[in-house]
Amino acid sequence: MKSAKLTAIIYAVILSVLLLLPTLTIRYVDHEARGVWENRKLTEFPDKSRLMSEPKAVFSQFDDYLNDHIGGSFQAIKFRRKFYFDVFNSTGDTYIVGKNDGALFLTAPFRQKDRTSHFQWWNNLCFKLQRGGFQKNYLKRVNASKENIGRYGAQVIYTSIPSTPVLIPDEFPMSAPKRLKDSCAKVTPQNNHIVKMSAMAPDVEFFYPLGVFQEKAKDPYFYPNSAYHWQGESTWVFIEEFAKEFDFALPKSWPAGPCEYRNVKWDIGKLVGVGTEVMGCDRDLSELEIQVNERFDYPLNDEYVAANPRKKTIRVVKMENPHAPNDKTAIIFTNSFGPAVRQQYASLFKTTYHVRPGIINTRDIRILLKESDILDVDVITIAIADFHYPNFLGPLE
């Protein structure tokens, strides 16, 4: 009897130690790797002094800490997400839907709190923006922003980058509402919101190369499958078409001939958690020899600095082009698509500033535009995904 009890106790102890292993190995886990993979700061151990006063908050933080640091979780996450993606074509997020060929669409903002419904972005583009009332509101905001940012007399160009919903509506997954497929299919180079707004406001310069993009979109390397962001050959074609439309010369350093097939960044992969690269067609950006200063402190006016001595500059990206075909200076305002196209854009001018209102707070954007001479340039371009208008224009108005 005693030996039976002893066996049970030994068994229980072995079992307990095995269960404790993931916790005991916390100090040997590469937490930095997980932080990089998930692109965030992992939760810190809670402040024990708060235990008596706020036990629920402390334990909740401890839960998060353990979830982030426990041994084996990083490996389990990578294995499980890859397995589910490869075997079930499951992304683990209903806002990332898969086409039948395995390519993916992101259909709404990544941040949960910004999501109002599935296919939110597609609805914006294929329904809202195609309505007359919405276009009038859009134009009102375009005019307000043009008046503000064009006040020094720069040429202001509003460019919309065609995104997947209007490029390949026939390849929508089964989970996409049919009415959405039908509406997106009706957005053509001849009949779209930009064409209609151009007719309503001939003095505004719009650029929306939908025809060229639709023609090339079937080539998976043009707009790499599953890349949410605008990458690959599409970025080069976009700038070539842009230069042609507005009579800007391409620099001599512009790469000629067919592009090279290679691994390009697959940004949705980061969301799905299964890897970050896919085959795509891309050119070597270094051939353009653009000198990029990611942390250029743009000076604010003396008067402003005198009144606000703690704020003297606002950080932007400055690009210099040694092979510039002209002496022009330009600014490009973009959303997150910007980094993929800014160097190609900068190759058209001598000096180019890149401003991303999405990562600078609205107050600072307003200060930069009002209290500096950054708008005193030759060309101002607003280049964002077609479904992001017109709210994007808010800080520029």
Add this chain to the structure above:
Amino acid sequence: MLFTSPVFLFMFLPAFLLCYFLLGRRNIIILAFSMFFYFYGEGWIVVLLGISVFIAWLHGALLLRMGAKKWMFVSALVSQLGILGYFKYSDFFVRDIFRIQDATWTWPETLLPIGISFFIFQGLSYSFDIHRGNHKPAKSFIDVATYVSMFPQLIAGPIVRYGTVAKQLRERTIRTGNLNWGIYIFCVGLAQKMLIANKLAVTADGLFGLKPELLTTVTAWAAALSYTGQIYFDFAGYSNMAIGLGFMMGFRFPKNFNHPYVAKSITDFWRRWHISMTSWFRDYVYFPLGGNRKGSFMTYRNLFLVFLVSGLWHGAAWTFVIWGMYHGAFLVIERLGLKNTLAKMWSPIAWFYTFVVAVFGWVLFRAESLPRALNVAKTMIIPTGGDNSYFFLHSGLDIWIGMGLAIIFASNIVERKSLNLMTKFGLRTKSRATAVRMTIAFGLFALCFIEVMSSTYNPFIYFRF
């Protein structure tokens, strides 16, 4: 602290097992860990659990000293139900039923402590059993506290009756066999929750969250059926984990689910669904009301009342009240004669009737409001066309597999066939059967380990977008 969380599986549980098996004084260990378990999730509301324990113990202590007195029982009953009433129902009664708030006076919002319905019912079970003389009051405060607050069933049941564990609280045997059974049942429960219920939850949550105008007959049925599977595997999974933990400690908690979806009448369904709750209501509410001893009308009234109260026990909202009445009404109808008719019918028809009634019941249970429930039910009944793409949006291949598993394991086919197979392959000897069970248990645990760990994935990619 959920049983499926890393902190429970890889810290709390092994720490508990080590202390439990190595330190002796096992009831004190259970009590200490149970109080910490509750403190971890609910903070200082653990005091409320302590009060509930104290009330139960005090009733027993007074009964030992002064003999059974009605006032003792009534005061124990009133104080326990008072706690439950205040924390769980006061908002509902003040705001929704009596609507006694106005611009000048509002009822202060009350917190709903997790598991309050379970621990109060356990405390009440103790008071009922000792008052009726079914069991002697526990001599030790630790025993009462251990019984009422035991962490395995503290937050989601099963409601273990005092009589079931009174003896085991004093003497339990530590055996490898118990541990093996406990591990096996725990792992089965964990798999039911992680591998089936959580998959079905994706479809159920997605489709129940659709705007009413987007719902079609296909998506409404998909929502209702996936929730039907989800609630069973979620609840049965939790119950099994609790039963498994009990086995590991040497307790034998009764079975809480017995394949309810194979039932061939609603009466049969309630003999198989949440058995511990149904029997609690039967013994402590239905019988005291007179049960079926006072004529047909009183029997129907009692049945209906018990299910009305049982609906309210599930939650303080009109949807739960109506759900309780809905089931009560079907039980009365069956008593009136439908049960006999069903018994004579071809059994698939009886099963189909029962299943459909249960599914419509779950629509009431799941919907966030009564109008919403009626909208879903109406869409299920009246053919409504439209875009079914939302069904595909919320159900990938992995979820289809989850649904398949749900169908297989909700029936009793596996149980029956596995016994035949084990006999056929000579695996029914004790050691071989144990080996098979433990292989299954560890296999399931490995799969659940991956699910539990990968639920911690939480990327932040906004700056890229």
